[in-house]
Amino acid sequence: MKYPYIIDGHCDSLIHFVNGERTLQDPTEGGQWDTPRARSAGVALQFLAAYIEAEYKPFMATARGLQLIEGALRFLTDHPEQVFLVIGKQDLKRIPDPGRIGILLSVEGGEILGQNLFMLDIIYQLGVRALGLTWNQRNALADGVGEADTRSRLTNLGQEVVLRMNTLGMLIDVSHLNEEGFWHVLDLSKAPVAATHSCAKALCNHPRNLSDEQLRTLAKHKGVLGVNFYPQFLKESGPATREDVVRHICHIAEIAGVETVGLGSDFDGISEVPGGLEHVGEYSYLMDDLLKAGFSVKEVELIAGGNFMRLLSDVLK
Numbered sequence: 001m002k003y004p005y006i007i008d009g010h011c012d013s014l015i016h017f018v019n020g021e022r023t024l025q026d027p028t029e030g031g032q033w034d035t036p037r038a039r040s041a042g043v044a045l046q047f048l049a050a051y052i053e054a055e056y057k058p059f060m061a062t063a064r065g066l067q068l069i070e071g072a073l074r075f076l077t078d079h080p081e082q083v084f085l086v087i088g089k090q091d092l093k094r095i096p097d098p099g100r101i102g103i104l105l106s107v108e109g110g111e112i113l114g115q116n117l118f119m120l121d122i123i124y125q126l127g128v129r130a131l132g133l134t135w136n137q138r139n140a141l142a143d144g145v146g147e148a149d150t151r152s153r154l155t156n157l158g159q160e161v162v163l164r165m166n167t168l169g170m171l172i173d174v175s176h177l178n179e180e181g182f183w184h185v186l187d188l189s190k191a192p193v194a195a196t197h198s199c200a201k202a203l204c205n206h207p208r209n210l211s212d213e214q215l216r217t218l219a220k221h222k223g224v225l226g227v228n229f230y231p232q233f234l235k236e237s238g239p240a241t242r243e244d245v246v247r248h249i250c251h252i253a254e255i256a257g258v259e260t261v262g263l264g265s266d267f268d269g270i271s272e273v274p275g276g277l278e279h280v281g282e283y284s285y286l287m288d289d290l291l292k293a294g295f296s297v298k299e300v301e302l303i304a305g306g307n308f309m310r311l312l313s314d315v316l317k
C-alpha cells in the first residue's frame, strides 16, 4: 500500500531547537523527531508545540513563550525548502506538499497570556493556531489535570479565551485540562476541539487520558484525539510497544468512531518510547499494523491525517 499522509498533533522538538541542543535536521542528533525522518515517514503536517517549562512560570512565561515562537519562526525562515507555516484554510490545500512539511504552531499552556486576552491576539498575529488552555497545573484560565481535587470550571478569562479563539479561528486543545474544564469547554466552544496528545483512560487509568464518556462527547462535538505514544499513558505498568498504540486507537474508534482518532506522538517530549515506534521514522510500521488490525485503507487514511485535516478545515479561517 502507498502510505497515507500523516498529521501529528504534538511534538516538543521546538524546545530542543531553541535551547541550541539540536538542529532538527539530522537523524544522528539523538532526538525522536527531525525533518528528514518525518518527511520520509509521510508526515505532511506537524503541530510544533511551544511548551513553557515550569521554571518560567508564572512571571517569565510570556517571555519564554514568545522566545519559543521566535525560534519556530526562525526555523521556518531558515528552511523554506523543508517546512512551511500553516495559518489558514488556504494553507491546508497545500497538504500534502510533495517535498515539505506543514507546521502548525501551538502553545502548550495559557500562561503565555499572563492575565491578558490581548496576548491571545498577539500570538495569533505571530502565527499560533492552537493553544492548550493549561499544562498540568492551575493558571489564570483553568485548572490542569494535576489539580485533582479542585473540580474547577474555567475562570472568566478562560471563558473569554475560548470564545475569542472561536472568533479568531484557533484550535482549542484540551489534552492537559482537568475534567470539569473539559466539560466546560465543550459547553462553551462553538467550534470542535482537540485533545492533541492523550490516550484512553479505559485502557490506562492516567489523569492525562480521556474517559469513554469524554471520548463520546468529543466525538459528538466533532473533535479529534491524537493518540499519545508515551508508555505511561499507554499502559499502567511495564514497557509499552507499538501494539499498545494500536490498542488505544482501536478502543477509541470503537467508543467514539474512527472519525475521532488521530495521532499525537509527543515525540521529543517523552523520556520513554514504545518499542517499535521509537522515532518519527517508524510511523510506517504503525500504518501496516492498523491495516492488520482490520481498519480499511480509507480508515487508516482518516486516522493518519484525514480526521485532523477535517478538524482544521472546520476551525481555521
Ligand SMILES: [Zn+2]
Pocket (backbone or CB within 6 Å): 108, 175, 176, 197
Ligand atoms: Zn503535553
